[in-house]
Amino acid sequence: MTGRPTLDELFECRLTYPDFDPQERLARLVGLDDHKARLSKILGLLVNPAGLEAWVKKHHPGANGIVKTVLRRPPLVVLAGDVGSGKSELAETIGDAVARQEGIEITLFPLSLSTRGQGRVGEMTQLLSAAFDYTVDEARKLQASGGRARGAIILLVDEADALAQSREAAQMHHEDRAGVNAFIRGVDRIANGRLPAAVIMCTNRLSALDPAVRRRAADILPFARPSDNQRHAVLGPSLKELGFTEQHVAALVAATGARNGQDYGFTFSDLTQRLLPAIVLDAYPKQPVNAARALEIVKRMAPTPPFKDGDA
Template structure:
């Protein structure tokens, strides 16, 4: 008995999506990351464009072009927790569909495809998920498949604690990526992971590009605070002090993540002022000092 799309996917979103676009405008560093992968996805979804380019300039298809055309339609976004990987992946899919005027869908695979531990269940569900997206890609001509927490679905088969069921699921995922390469650009897979070292090496090798995400730098924290605190009367030196307070310290080698800044630190400061008082530098600094950054995700 086949599983329903509700069992396999958390969401199926038509692209371009105004909601995703609105969230993307608040992502620090999104433009640079999008520019890194736009040409990759353009070639994945329109391989004929590269052969046309080669024939135009060289009257034949160069060997280097054949190498690029043989790549897998897979991009991995890896890095620390709370650094915007999933939001960026969604934004890349929506922006690409909009800029290239493509009718597209974004499918967010559910971790439920891991199954309940029954023999063969994970492999079956992974296979069904790819089959459904492939069918949709055939109908819509183009689809993105977003696999969040990819280390849970593509765990290294060499790990001692890896169960036979997980190994079989990873084997199926690799097989489906191999099949996706034959779809002529109608499917692009985006994987997000906090633990790139836990993802099977065969998945690494198939990635056309790996985008790395780190905790925000001083410049990125300053940009975020300037944007989010527009209208609050703060001097340059006060903003600088907030930047330092939210970054690494002598006793802590890591600073806040983007998520820490926007879902913990800034709300804490605002609620300390609301509803009687204005938001002041003193309240912001107190909240920054009282908000411990999320510890880095152990990359093992």
């Protein structure tokens, strides 16, 4: 890449909300209701700070100090945790809930640091700086003089493990440090400008998150593998459509949990992207799906190993 990338080069897949597709994807996420509520409140306040002022006036008249404290939080939320647990999916769809809740249009600028910025030295820093420049420019256009913004931007920095590389800042390669600095500067620019924009960062490596980034996060939402109930909620509806009884579903839920001496079970994505398709494709095109066969498929399939947060 030479020079600054264009908006289209940097964010090929911009999304605007409200829209049906993200609404449906968001509704399909299991076990993340608390995350959804927290995230949409934080994002909603960045877009519409007047909402909190109205709330205080109604319930706690005169409590203006607390309003400032809440509204002054940096516009950054970190989604952190195991692979295939819904971080990207939530980040790419939560804008829909906020757009509907606030009655405005929201645009997502998605930037993945794993597929981009692996090239020459300094490229990640350049990408991040450009991403924040565009975010600030676009958010300025949407800013209102008071009250509710006309729209908002969400900048998604996905696969941001490169920004959470080393606990020891001093040991960080100079270029990694420059990337972290560009990120921090960008978050601060949005905060200082009180712009209708927010940053969502997704990473597998919470423990390695740079302290300066961690300090700025308005919230850090943890993501984990599905519990028995959550696996049931993912598998149940699809399997029952195929004619499975509750007993069959329960057997598959048990078989996708921790087993064979391992302390981890299937991830959400193991269930939706590997197991369910495997059960269907095994039967297709000659015969219908059958429960005994499905159980064999589960037993032969190994869950994705957990991401070890301590890894270098």
